[in-house]
Amino acid sequence: MINVAVFGYGTVGSGTVEVIMDNNDVISKNIGDRIDVKAILDLRDFPGDKYESRIVHDVDVIVNDPEIDIICETMGGVGAAYKFTKMALEAGKSVCTSNKELVALHGPELLKIAADHNCSYKFEASVGGGIPIIRPLQDALTAEVIQSVCGIVNGTTNYMLTKMDKEGAEFEDVLKEAQANGYAEADPTADIEGHDACRKIAILSSLVFGKTIRSEEIPTEGITAISARDMKYAKQLGRKIKLLARYESKDGKRYAMVAPFLLTPENPLYFVDDVFNAIKVTGNMLGEAMFYGRGAGKLATASAVVGDVVECAKNKGKNIPCDWTDEVVTLKDKELSSRRFFVRVGAEVACEAKEAFPIEEEVKVGFYDEFAFVTKVMSENDFEEKKSKLGAGVINYIRMED
Amino acid sequence: MINVAVFGYGTVGSGTVEVIMDNNDVISKNIGDRIDVKAILDLRDFPGDKYESRIVHDVDVIVNDPEIDIICETMGGVGAAYKFTKMALEAGKSVCTSNKELVALHGPELLKIAADHNCSYKFEASVGGGIPIIRPLQDALTAEVIQSVCGIVNGTTNYMLTKMDKEGAEFEDVLKEAQANGYAEADPTADIEGHDACRKIAILSSLVFGKTIRSEEIPTEGITAISARDMKYAKQLGRKIKLLARYESKDGKRYAMVAPFLLTPENPLYFVDDVFNAIKVTGNMLGEAMFYGRGAGKLATASAVVGDVVECAKNKGKNIPCDWTDEVVTLKDKELSSRRFFVRVGAEVACEAKEAFPIEEEVKVGFYDEFAFVTKVMSENDFEEKKSKLGAGVINYIRMED
Numbered sequence: 086m087i088n089v090a091v092f093g094y095g096t097v098g099s100g101t102v103e104v105i106m107d108n109n110d111v112i113s114k115n116i117g118d119r120i121d122v123k124a125i126l127d128l129r130d131f132p133g134d135k136y137e138s139r140i141v142h143d144v145d146v147i148v149n150d151p152e153i154d155i156i157c158e159t160m161g162g163v164g165a166a167y168k169f170t171k172m173a174l175e176a177g178k179s180v181c182t183s184n185k186e187l188v189a190l191h192g193p194e195l196l197k198i199a200a201d202h203n204c205s206y207k208f209e210a211s212v213g214g215g216i217p218i219i220r221p222l223q224d225a226l227t228a229e230v231i232q233s234v235c236g237i238v239n240g241t242t243n244y245m246l247t248k249m250d251k252e253g254a255e256f257e258d259v260l261k262e263a264q265a266n267g268y269a270e271a272d273p274t275a276d277i278e279g280h281d282a283c284r285k286i287a288i289l290s291s292l293v294f295g296k297t298i299r300s301e302e303i304p305t306e307g308i309t310a311i312s313a314r315d316m317k318y319a320k321q322l323g324r325k326i327k328l329l330a331r332y333e334s335k336d337g338k339r340y341a342m343v344a345p346f347l348l349t350p351e352n353p354l355y356f357v358d359d360v361f362n363a364i365k366v367t368g369n370m371l372g373e374a375m376f377y378g379r380g381a382g383k384l385a386t387a388s389a390v391v392g393d394v395v396e397c398a399k400n401k402g403k404n405i406p407c408d409w410t411d412e413v414v415t416l417k418d419k420e421l422s423s424r425r426f427f428v429r430v431g432a433e434v435a436c437e438a439k440e441a442f443p444i445e446e447e448v449k450v451g452f453y454d455e456f457a458f459v460t461k462v463m464s465e466n467d468f469e470e471k472k473s474k475l476g477a478g479v480i481n482y483i484r485m486e487d
Numbered sequence: 488m489i490n491v492a493v494f495g496y497g498t499v500g501s502g503t504v505e506v507i508m509d510n511n512d513v514i515s516k517n518i519g520d521r522i523d524v525k526a527i528l529d530l531r532d533f534p535g536d537k538y539e540s541r542i543v544h545d546v547d548v549i550v551n552d553p554e555i556d557i558i559c560e561t562m563g564g565v566g567a568a569y570k571f572t573k574m575a576l577e578a579g580k581s582v583c584t585s586n587k588e589l590v591a592l593h594g595p596e597l598l599k600i601a602a603d604h605n606c607s608y609k610f611e612a613s614v615g616g617g618i619p620i621i622r623p624l625q626d627a628l629t630a631e632v633i634q635s636v637c638g639i640v641n642g643t644t645n646y647m648l649t650k651m652d653k654e655g656a657e658f659e660d661v662l663k664e665a666q667a668n669g670y671a672e673a674d675p676t677a678d679i680e681g682h683d684a685c686r687k688i689a690i691l692s693s694l695v696f697g698k699t700i701r702s703e704e705i706p707t708e709g710i711t712a713i714s715a716r717d718m719k720y721a722k723q724l725g726r727k728i729k730l731l732a733r734y735e736s737k738d739g740k741r742y743a744m745v746a747p748f749l750l751t752p753e754n755p756l757y758f759v760d761d762v763f764n765a766i767k768v769t770g771n772m773l774g775e776a777m778f779y780g781r782g783a784g785k786l787a788t789a790s791a792v793v794g795d796v797v798e799c800a801k802n803k804g805k806n807i808p809c810d811w812t813d814e815v816v817t818l819k820d821k822e823l824s825s826r827r828f829f830v831r832v833g834a835e836v837a838c839e840a841k842e843a844f845p846i847e848e849e850v851k852v853g854f855y856d857e858f859a860f861v862t863k864v865m866s867e868n869d870f871e872e873k874k875s876k877l878g879a880g881v882i883n884y885i886r887m888e889d
Contacts, residue, residue, distance in 0.1 A: 104630050104772050105630075107772075108630055108631065108632055108771070111631070111632050112630055215770075217623040217628065220627045221623055224622060225619035225622045225623070225791075225794050226619065226790075227513075227517040227793075227794050228506050228507075228513075228514055228517075228789075228790045228792075228793035228796070228797060229513070229790055229794075353758065356758040368617075368790065369509075369510065370510065370617070370790040371617040371780065372617070372780065372781050372787055373780055373781070374617060374619070374779065374780035375779040376776070377777040377778075378774070378775055379773065379776075384772040384773070384774075385772065385773050388631055389627075389630075390630075391629075391630035392628060392631075394630070395629040395630060396626065
């Protein structure tokens with residue numbers, strides 16, 4: 086019998102219990118042993134809950150229980166979750182988590198503690214919800230030099246951008262609606278400012294590189310500046326605006342960023358709408374592969390947590406190695422990153438803009454108070470410098486993907 | 488040192504050598520040991536080839552070489568490839584293959600021989616070329632009850648259908664062009680009649696079920712009946728025609744088939760064009776996940792072969808288990824399969840058609856010599872029966888996906 090404890094009985098935690106209980110037969114068959122949830126750690130009581138009797142308030146009870154083999158950490162945050170994860174790993178219990186914040190911040194340290202205690206730290210659910218992405222990257226694409234990882238990894242913002250695109254609505258209105266129907270949180274900062282996507286690409290790029298790429302170092306722009314007007318321009322250009330989290334590696338130099346991009350239908354990410362996520366991986370032999378599915382949601386995310394539980398159960402008493410050291414790598418190669426930019430400036434600075442930027446194409450959709458154009462290919466640094474010349478005259482800009 | 492031998496120095500075989508040599512550093516790092524190609528088995532000589540000195544004509548030399556750990560079988564076919572694979576496995580050498588025909592026909596037997604000799608038989612490259620699909624199904628989606636697997640798994644036919652859709656060309660012309668530029672073989676039967684897709688869905692559905700679903704039992708229709716007119720009707724319906732290979736499981740009953748389907752843009756497979764492949768997996772917790780990429784091609788396929796080599800190298804001397812027994816399962820649940828059908832009949836039998844079929848919608852694109860319509864939901868058996876009443880009056884029919 087494999088006994089599991091779940092830390093945190095919120096959305097993903099209760100989903101994890103549900104997956105283990107409802108799919109018990111198939112999971113037990115895949116493990117080769119029965120599986121059960123022995124304890125659920127939460128500060129709250131859950132009177133009347135089906136699993137009320139398994140609720141535990143004291144983490145020590147679980148950590149000191151020799152019958153408990155594996156922990157599902159679905160608490161979130163980097164406080165108690167960090168402390169409890171360490172305690173569990175030090176007690177030789179594998180931990181499977183959906184907590185991207187903790188993985189991005191302390192991944193290598195927790196992986197090392199796991200290796201030192203013959204157990205494992207697994208986090209497939211931390212990126213892309215139910216979509217298998219970490220395991221394919223680590224176990225399947227092992228013959229590849231990974232050249233880039235580029236994805237739509239935040240469902241909330243993709244839902245909002247899709248709504249804005251289809252309905253011509255303004256950002257603020259779509260945000261209110263997303264909050265009303267549960268697609269965005271009361272405090273939506275982590276989603277709309279790109280921090281959530283940033284943590285996820287920090288995890289993926291660290292795994293690809295085998296060293297630590299810190300999320301604080303990744304230039305990150307959210308979608309708060311995107312307006313209904315931008316959507317009109319995007320349509321005129323035959324493109325869609327998507328928030329991309331990307332990592333690229335070329336000639337030993339690396340770059341990562343999170344920002345909205347204008348995509349053409351030639352890019353398979355163009356078709357990823359609503360709350361769906363997709364991660365495109367480019368390898369030097371494979372070309373492009375893409376992994377698509379529900380990037381969030383109670384049961385999809387829980388399914389990925391339990392998939393990790395199955396692997397830990399099959400490797401009971403052993404460490405599943407993960408090549409990610411705490412050596413921090415600086416992403417200093419911003420100047421490598423060159424592309425075209427779509428830019429909107431106030432009509433009053435149109436002449437200055439024409440002088441400052443190498444303009445490839447003017448874009449007109451009938452707004453006479455502004456001047457919009459696509460630049461020729463420019464480096465990030467060059468663009469930044471020219472943009473700063475125009476100061477507040479720049480209304481908005483969005484990067485062009487190819 | 489891990490020494491590999493490659494059986495068959497054709498397209499995928501030479502790609503396999505190229506991947507191992509060109510990506511040697513990353514592959515060695517992932518294995519944790521150096522890797523080399525010690526021998527290449529082929530009947531031909533390759534004077535002037537970079538690896539000419541490694542060509543071997545006698546399989547015994549390789550099978551009896553204790554220094555060779557792993558075989559890449561990229562010969563194709565079910566004759567010599569079958570015999571040589573058995574010899575290699577019996578000698579305790581793991582075999583990694585792209586040979587879907589052999590896997591579909593003898594998979595469970597070869598898996599058992601591998602298990603009995605502490606080595607492994609791996610075939611990620613047999614479905615979806617470079618796209619990781621078998622490993623995610625087996626190792627990642629282990630908390631799921633898999634309800635369906637549905638994919639575009641043949642690049643040649645998808646390329647042809649995309650051409651017909653975009654250019655309004657006829658089947659025969661597109662086939663000739665595909666043959667001329669190497670996207671279709673001189674004898675295109677296996678692709679255009681759906682046999683290749685059938686073998687692939689036989690492999691995937693057997694793996695999902697853990698027992699053997701024989702490709703001969705899977706109802707298979709190719710794309711030879713699809714015409715430029717069908718493409719016009721598809722456009723009118725807002726759909727695209729795609730050759731789908733599908734497996735469904737519901738209430739303990741199972742069904743598999745290969746046939747052209749009319750897809751709406753709500754289906755992510757709608758956007759999979761040209762030579763790309765994609766496989767959509769539906770689980771009871773996860774919902775839909777899709778795996779997308781190059782389903783064929785020398786290096787992409789070779790990359791999947793070598794990814795399997797890495798796993799075998801990491802498990803040297805051990806069997807990597809695979810739950811697929813030779814117990815044959817009959818797919819007797821055709822009557823479970825119900826859907827709407829798009830049907831074209833000659834104008835002279837329009838009245839009979841209206842009487843025979845429950846018609847939901849007539850479809851008109853300006854051909855007055857025929858009558859086209861969409862039926863209400865019907866079972867396969869019911870449709871078959873009604874269609875046979877009209878005999879040769881039925882010009883063509885295509886299944887509607889949802």
